[in-house]
Amino acid sequence: MTSLDEATEEFVAFGGDWDEIAQELARRKEERVVVNMGPQHPSTHGVLRLVLELDGETVRETRVALGFLHTGIEKTMEYRTWAQGSALATRMDYVASIMNEAAYCFAVEKLAGITDRIPPRAQVIRVLMMELARVSSHLVCLGSAGNELGGTTLMTIAFREREQVLRFFEMVTGQRMNNAYFRPGGVSQDLPPEALGWLKGVYRSMVRGMDDFDNMVMVNPIWKARTLGIGVLNLSACMALGITGPMVRAAGLPLDLRKDKPYCGYENYDFEICTTDTADVYGRYLVRSNEMRESMKIIAQCVDKLEAMGEGPVMIEDPAIAWPAKLEIGPDGQGQSHEHVKEIMATSMESLIHHFKLVTEGFRVPAGQAFHAIEHAKGVYGVHVVSDGGTRPYRVHMREPSYNNLQSMSALCDGGTISDVVVCLASIDPVMGGVDR
Amino acid sequence: MSAPTDHNAGQDAGPRPSQELTPGPQSGGPEVTEVRHGAFGVHGSGDTSGFGGLTRLAQIPGSSGRPYGGWHDAVVDALVEDLAGEGLTEAIEKVVVDREELTLFIRRQDLVAVARFLRDDQDLRFELSLGVNGVHYPQDRGRELHAVYHLMSVTHDRRIIRLEVTAPDEDPHIPSLFDLYPTQDWHERETYDMFGIVFDGHPDLTRILMPTDWIGHPQRKDYPLGGVDVQFKGASTPPPDQRRSYS
Numbered sequence: 001m002t003s004l005d006e007a008t009e010e011f012v013a014f015g016g017d018w019d020e021i022a023q024e025l026a027r028r029k030e031e032r033v034v035v036n037m038g039p040q041h042p043s044t045h046g047v048l049r050l051v052l053e054l055d056g057e058t059v060r061e062t063r064v065a066l067g068f069l070h071t072g073i074e075k076t077m078e079y080r081t082w083a084q085g086s087a088l089a090t091r092m093d094y095v096a097s098i099m100n101e102a103a104y105c106f107a108v109e110k111l112a113g114i115t116d117r118i119p120p121r122a123q124v125i126r127v128l129m130m131e132l133a134r135v136s137s138h139l140v141c142l143g144s145a146g147n148e149l150g151g152t153t154l155m156t157i158a159f160r161e162r163e164q165v166l167r168f169f170e171m172v173t174g175q176r177m178n179n180a181y182f183r184p185g186g187v188s189q190d191l192p193p194e195a196l197g198w199l200k201g202v203y204r205s206m207v208r209g210m211d212d213f214d215n216m217v218m219v220n221p222i223w224k225a226r227t228l229g230i231g232v233l234n235l236s237a238c239m240a241l242g243i244t245g246p247m248v249r250a251a252g253l254p255l256d257l258r259k260d261k262p263y264c265g266y267e268n269y270d271f272e273i274c275t276t277d278t279a280d281v282y283g284r285y286l287v288r289s290n291e292m293r294e295s296m297k298i299i300a301q302c303v304d305k306l307e308a309m310g311e312g313p314v315m316i317e318d319p320a321i322a323w324p325a326k327l328e329i330g331p332d333g334q335g336q337s338h339e340h341v342k343e344i345m346a347t348s349m350e351s352l353i354h355h356f357k358l359v360t361e362g363f364r365v366p367a368g369q370a371f372h373a374i375e376h377a378k379g380v381y382g383v384h385v386v387s388d389g390g391t392r393p394y395r396v397h398m399r400e401p402s403y404n405n406l407q408s409m410s411a412l413c414d415g416g417t418i419s420d421v422v423v424c425l426a427s428i429d430p431v432m433g434g435v436d437r
Numbered sequence: 438m439s440a441p442t443d444h445n446a447g448q449d450a451g452p453r454p455s456q457e458l459t460p461g462p463q464s465g466g467p468e469v470t471e472v473r474h475g476a477f478g479v480h481g482s483g484d485t486s487g488f489g490g491l492t493r494l495a496q497i498p499g500s501s502g503r504p505y506g507g508w509h510d511a512v513v514d515a516l517v518e519d520l521a522g523e524g525l526t527e528a529i530e531k532v533v534v535d536r537e538e539l540t541l542f543i544r545r546q547d548l549v550a551v552a553r554f555l556r557d558d559q560d561l562r563f564e565l566s567l568g569v570n571g572v573h574y575p576q577d578r579g580r581e582l583h584a585v586y587h588l589m590s591v592t593h594d595r596r597i598i599r600l601e602v603t604a605p606d607e608d609p610h611i612p613s614l615f616d617l618y619p620t621q622d623w624h625e626r627e628t629y630d631m632f633g634i635v636f637d638g639h640p641d642l643t644r645i646l647m648p649t650d651w652i653g654h655p656q657r658k659d660y661p662l663g664g665v666d667v668q669f670k671g672a673s674t675p676p677p678d679q680r681r682s683y684s
Contacts, residue, residue: 067646075656079677110536239564239591242620253591260595361683367470367497370536371587371599373567382567382587388470389495391683395656397570399587399624404568407623436646 021051021063032060037421039068045144045425046432050409057417062410066403069436077396081362082108083323085393087180089383092398093434094177096137096377098129098169100434101182104396106263107372107383108184112365114316121312122186123265128302129172129181130264130374131295135206136165137377137429138288138295142213145285145426149226154217161209164202171195174327174335184363186315189327196303203300210292218286227282231412231424234279241408245379245401246291247428249275250283257375269298281427288429321363324355362391378402378429398437402430467496471576478681493684498535505532508596509539515561516541519554540599548602549612555588555598556617563588563598566614568624571632573657581606582634586614604634613638631656 021034033054039047047068053061073092077085089104090097109115139162146154166176172195173179173188181188217223233243235251248255254273258266274290276283315322324344326337344352367389373382379401386395405428412424473495474480476488484490504510513532520528528547533540543551555563567587575581580603590596604611613636614621625636626645633654636642644651653660664676674680 067644067648070646072655075662079662113536240619242566242568242618244565255591255595257595367495368535369538369540369572369585369599371538371597373587373589373597380567380589384570384585384587386572389473389493395570395572399568399570403623403627404620407620 021053031055035418039065045430046435048406048425048430048432048435050421050425052413052418052421054418057419059413059416059418059421062413062421064406064409066406066432067436069432071437073437074396074398077393079392081391082365082393083183083362085396086183087178089396089398090178090180091433092400092437093137093376093378093402093431095140095431095433096133097177098133098179098181099137099374099376099381100398101180102126102130102264103372103374103376103381103383103398104385105182105184106374107370107385108365108393110372111368111370111385111387112184112321112363114185114318114321117316117318118186119313119316120265121190121306121309122314122316124302124305124309125187125191125314126182126264127266127269128299128306129169129187131298131302132165132168134295134377135292135299136162138292139165141288141377141426141429142217142285145423146213146217146223148422148426149223151216151223154213157209157213157216161206164206168195168199168202171198183315183323185318185321185323186313188315188323190311190314191306196306199299200303203296207293207296210289210296214289218289224282226420226423227280227285227427228278229280229282230416230420231281231427232279233408233411237408237411241411242404243379243408245376245405246284246287247379247405247408249273250287251279252277255380257373257380261373263372263374269301271295271298281423284427319354320358324351324358364389364391365393373399376401378431378434379405398434400434400437402428402432402434403437406430406435466499468499469494469496470574471495473684475684478684498533500531501534505534505539507537508594509534512539512561512596512598513541515558516551516554519558520547520551523550525550538597538599540601542601542603545602545604545611548600549614549617551600552586552588552614552617555600560593561590562592563590563596565589565591566618566620566624567597569614569621569628570624571628571634571656573632573659575606575658577603579605582609582611582632584611584628584634609633610635610637612636613642615639630654633657 035052035054037050037052039049049065049068051063051065052059073088077088080088085104086101090101092100109118139158143155143158169179170176172191173181233247233251235253238248238251244255252275254275256273259273271294274287274294276286326340327335328337329335344355365387367387369384369386371382371384373380381401382399384397385393388394408428409425413421473493474491476491505513517529520526525547528544528551530542530544555561565588567589570585572583572585573581574583582604584602586600588598588600602611611634613625615625615638623645625639626642628634629636629642630644630647631654643649647655662676662678666673666675
């Protein structure tokens with residue numbers, strides 16, 4: 001039981017610039033209220049702190065405070081090998097983790113000069129996984145936006161379909177999130193034999209789930225009233241603020257690096273860039289919703305390609321880079337291939353030395369720098385890698401679209417009502433793991 | 438496993454990279470940034486492996502000669518012409534084309550002028566800034582701090598160009614591009630937070646990821662990781678930045 005004393009206990013919020021802002025307002029004798037939203041708030045998408053200056057219901061100023069989830073991933077990467085970086089990059093934007101490791105691996109491959117030597121089967125698997133990650137990320141965005149507007153059913157529909165993606169990821173990579181499946185040189189292992197059949201089995205129901213969602217939302221008068229004309233950010237504002245991804249495509253610019261600067265064989269797939277010109281929250285969800293269907297089209301093409309090409313290597317055929325260990329579920333439930341362990345422990349000393357060298361020391365990447373940008377679910381995701389010729393990155397920096405796009409919060413919210421703050425925030429689709437890194 | 442003293446010995450003793458091997462920026466060939474000896478990061482102990490005699494040069498691509506290839510020549514020509522109109526013939530310190538990427542090293546006082554031409558000239562039109570990133574090279578005397586900018590042209594085929602500006606540790610000032618590209622706001626704050634590069638002209642250059650009262654700039658190479666020794670059966674493993682690493 002809660003005693004009355006505990007229930008009426010007073011809590012005081014300290015910290016940061018809070019006192020200064022409140023004092024400044026008191027000095028100006030304006031009837032403004034400062035409201036601190038977050039860092040723990042169910043609709044701030046993680047640990048984001050918004051400081052809102054309110055004049056009645058109207059938001060006058062929005063300040064964004066970050067860093068609550070800063071874990072120093074970029075610094076940690078400098079003390080791990082090039083291959084280990086994949087397991088760190090995947091933890092940044094944990095809603096589309098496959099894409100982070102993809103961008104990292106593409107940048108490392110460019111730096112090492114091995115981009116052209118990645119086996120075609122690995123490239124198709126990568127596209128398949130990236131598009132599934134895009135679907136999963138957009139579903140989380142749409143579902144949680146629906147939930148924040150009071151429609152919990154929208155979240156359950158979206159998460160139900162996302163669950164299929166996560167099951168597929170688990171089947172292929174062993175993990176639902178934070179997969180570390182892409183490695184410099186290819187992917188860690190081939191698809192299990194049952195994977196494609198399973199994916200074909202759920203394909204139709206996933207598309208149907210998206211239709212369910214659209215039918216409930218896109219023509220729904222309440223949804224339209226909450227999103228149409230809200231949080232407008234036109235194209236010139238997007239360019240000034242460096243906004244990319246669904247936000248800039250909702251403003252009418254078909255900026256999509258999959259088409260513009262194709263990587264990983266995207267030029268071989270048939271899909272459209274989804275745009276609209278409303279530049280508002282509604283448009284951003286429309287773009288995401290249409291994009292998911294285009295992704296499903298790409299996924300179907302990937303399945304066809306994989307079935308047509310048959311077996312093949314999924315890792316570069318370069319013993320100086322390719323990870324030597326084979327993975328499989330052994331009788332002990334662990335992931336080491338029994339055959340491989342037998343070879344290195346019992347039959348071949350050279351294999352053991354090779355395995356040991358590559359796993360502990362890693363491979364070297366020629367000194368220099370490279371930048372690779374991909375079309376992440378959230379926008380242009382650029383990875384800048386610098387090597388000093390050693391076995392570990394000298395510097396890795398992620399140009400995170402969430403981080404950049406979050407800068408538009410005050411442009412979206414100032415002058416609107418407080419009820420639109422969460423709507424605008426959700427339309428940016430920030431994931432704080434990626435923002436703070 | 439080696440005793441902890443061995444790890445420390447690897448840090449202090451042995452041949453260190455020498456600075457006089459770094460040629461000036463005008464050199465055409467690759468630039469040697471570091472000379473590494475041995476293989477295992479241990480120096481000063483008896484060499485029983487034979488790997489102690491191994492010498493490796495870390496070489497980064499030096500300045501490139503014409504033609505740069507692809508669209509790079511046209512972009513450099515247009516920029517040089519614009520700069521000459523303003524009398525800024527020395528603004529571009531060096532042009533490096535490597536891995537099909539164009540890097541322009543810009544004199545720091547001319548950064549804003551260069552970026553303005555890159556954004557506004559109709560032949561260049563790099564409208565979209567992809568932010569700034571710092572890199573710390575403690576061995577690059579007088580040019581320790583590098584700020585690296587990536588700009589994308591939406592008009593011209595989504596070309597990406599890289600600008601690199603250097604500043605010495607003693608005077609870590611670089612002009613801000615906030616007025617040209619408002620998106621630089623948080624990116625410059627992050628680079629300030631992580632490297633201590635002061636972007637002159639930024640309206641509110643405060644920390645963004647680290648707490649406001651944090652001391653030091655964590656992404657600098659001289660920033661200690663502050664890890665805790667891991668003890669096991671009397672031996673201890675030092676934090677990652679003090680461990681022996683492959684040279």
